[in-house]
Amino acid sequence: MKLGIIKEVFKNVFTKPMTVLFPFEKIEIPERNRGEHSFDIDTCISCGACARICPNLAIEMIDAPQELKKKYPKTYPQIDIGKCCFCALCQDVCPKGSIKLTTNVFLATFDKDDTVRSPMSWNK
Amino acid sequence: MTKIKEHNVNSDFAMNFGPAHPGSGNFAIKVEMRGERVLKATADPGYLHRGFEKMMEYREPMQNAVMSDRVCVLEPLQWNLVHAEAVDYLMGYEIPDRAKHIRVILAELSRIQSHFIWYAVLSLGTGFMTGFNVAIGYRDYILDVLNLITGGRVYPAGYICPGGVRKDFPEKAENKILELLPKIDYMRKFMLKENPAWLARFKDVGILTKREAIKFGATGPVLRGSGVASDVRRDDPYEIYDELEFEIPVMDEGDAYARFNVGMQEIEESMKIITQAIDRIPKGEVKTPNLKPTVKFQQAKGEIYIRNELSRGEGAFYMVATGQKTPYRVKIRGPSFTHMIPIVEHLLTDVDYADVPAIYWSLYQCPADVDR
Ligand code: SF4
Ligand code: SF4
Numbered sequence: 123m124k125l126g127i128i129k130e131v132f133k134n135v136f137t138k139p140m141t142v143l144f145p146f147e148k149i150e151i152p153e154r155n156r157g158e159h160s161f162d163i164d165t166c167i168s169c170g171a172c173a174r175i176c177p178n179l180a181i182e183m184i185d186a187p188q189e190l191k192k193k194y195p196k197t198y199p200q201i202d203i204g205k206c207c208f209c210a211l212c213q214d215v216c217p218k219g220s221i222k223l224t225t226n227v228f229l230a231t232f233d234k235d236d237t238v239r240s241p242m243s244w245n246k
Numbered sequence: 247m248t249k250i251k252e253h254n255v256n257s258d259f260a261m262n263f264g265p266a267h268p269g270s271g272n273f274a275i276k277v278e279m280r281g282e283r284v285l286k287a288t289a290d291p292g293y294l295h296r297g298f299e300k301m302m303e304y305r306e307p308m309q310n311a312v313m314s315d316r317v318c319v320l321e322p323l324q325w326n327l328v329h330a331e332a333v334d335y336l337m338g339y340e341i342p343d344r345a346k347h348i349r350v351i352l353a354e355l356s357r358i359q360s361h362f363i364w365y366a367v368l369s370l371g372t373g374f375m376t377g378f379n380v381a382i383g384y385r386d387y388i389l390d391v392l393n394l395i396t397g398g399r400v401y402p403a404g405y406i407c408p409g410g411v412r413k414d415f416p417e418k419a420e421n422k423i424l425e426l427l428p429k430i431d432y433m434r435k436f437m438l439k440e441n442p443a444w445l446a447r448f449k450d451v452g453i454l455t456k457r458e459a460i461k462f463g464a465t466g467p468v469l470r471g472s473g474v475a476s477d478v479r480r481d482d483p484y485e486i487y488d489e490l491e492f493e494i495p496v497m498d499e500g501d502a503y504a505r506f507n508v509g510m511q512e513i514e515e516s517m518k519i520i521t522q523a524i525d526r527i528p529k530g531e532v533k534t535p536n537l538k539p540t541v542k543f544q545q546a547k548g549e550i551y552i553r554n555e556l557s558r559g560e561g562a563f564y565m566v567a568t569g570q571k572t573p574y575r576v577k578i579r580g581p582s583f584t585h586m587i588p589i590v591e592h593l594l595t596d597v598d599y600a601d602v603p604a605i606y607w608s609l610y611q612c613p614a615d616v617d618r
Contacts (some may be wrong), residue, residue: 128462140383140386141383151393152393152394152397152416153416154393154394154395154396154413154416155397155398156392156397156398156403171540174540175306175308175309175539175540177305177309177312177313206402207312208398208401208403209312209404210403211308211309211312211395211401211539213405213540214412214539215538217538223397224500243539
């Protein structure tokens with residue numbers, strides 16, 4: 123019993139730790155990870171399916187700003203990441219694949235208004 | 247109660263164990279003490295009540311699948327599965343074979359990581375921080391694989407959804423799971439090491455006899471630790487469990503150590519199930535044909551009570567469909583409910599206060615599913 127513990131201690135002295143030295147080292151995030159959304163306004167057909175399925179009502183269909191009204195005459199999804207539970211139902215339901223959830227998980231902000239992503243903000 | 251007051255001595259007092267106590271996990275127990283001795287305990291549930299049953303009556307099945315994760319934070323995939331089975335039955339979905347295998351593999355992985363947490367909280371409750379750290383560290387390996395498959399580490403967001411699973415396994419997922427098994431086995435042996443301090447804290451503590459276990463409605467490892475061989479996977483098989491070979495660990499002692507030991511032996515059985523399921527997993531579809539995120543629940547009519555063996559015991563969904571877009575009524579049976587109210591009150595009578603965390607956590611509870 124006692125020898126077993128000593129063996130364990132020695133083994134652990136020479137093995138790598140379980141944790142990594144973040145932010146210098148990062149664990150790779152799988153492609154399927156449900157993180158921040160990406161949105162492509164040019165493929166969106168304004169069907170509103172994403173807004174209807176969102177269980178948290180995090181998506182609101184809004185108009186484009188006045189200066190872009192000509193190019194984007196319909197309504198487009200504005201996503202509030204603060205309300206989102208990252209279920210990816212919007213991604214699954216979107217007929218055009220305009221909304222996708224990405225591997226970006228660093229979403230903390232200092233200002234609570236920063237959580238709202240307007241449909242134009244992805245095209246900057 | 248009155249009796250205690252009559253014989254009031256100077257050292258009598260009452261206090262709360264939880265709900266914001268680091269060792270109680272969002273659940274409160276009011277304990278009446280005489281010195282270091284607990285005379286009586288009264289469970290005080292409700293701190294974590296989120297009203298899922300009502301919320302589900304206002305949401306569509308896919309949205310409910312996402313919400314079913316939250317019923318118990320520590321075993322979300324298994325709750326996904328019970329919910330999905332209820333909707334499958336009402337909608338009459340035929341689940342493809344591959345999806346059934348994937349469901350079982352993930353449910354068992356979820357069971358293993360939940361058992362790791364059990365060991366972690368037992369260690370935490372009794373001051374063995376090393377055990378806590380190691381268990382949480384090893385659980386992380388499982389979470390990495392769950393992230394690869396479901397896209398979320400803890401919350402799969404309804405990965406096991408009505409009609410199958412939301413996505414097929416990614417490439418090499420099977421290999422990743424098989425690579426996990428030696429790590430799980432190492433951790434299992436670590437947890438089962440006969441540690442004198444561990445034995446002193448858990449042996450002959452919180453004894454629940456066979457009769458009492460049945461009387462109070464215990465299920466899962468708590469019931470099996472008291473000598474009753476009952477397991478929904480064997481008694482009322484679902485998915486592919488009837489085609490797999492595994493054993494039901496049972497111990498007769500009924501103390502905290504027996505309950506924990508049953509849980510640890512279950513890890514081995516779960517590993518067997520995973521290996522068999524991966525061996526047999528067929529190719530093909532993972533969803534019923536034409537399944538959309540907007541399930542046409544208007545077509546469903548009738549009611550169903552469906553039960554599964556979760557890590558903590560028997561978890562069930564009762565669902566009524568009346569031809570509306572959303573269920574008419576949802577009732578969730580959480581396995582921890584009976585463990586945390588009648589059983590904890592029974593076991594915490596006339597015990598040392600130092601034994602409270604050991605008994606409390608040995609009942610393998612999840613406050614989230616008591617309060618729902
Ligand atoms: S991921 Fe889910 S909660 Fe978030 S915006 Fe999409 S549908 Fe809504
Ligand atoms: S993002 Fe997709 S689902 Fe949402 S409105 Fe555009 S096309 Fe429709």
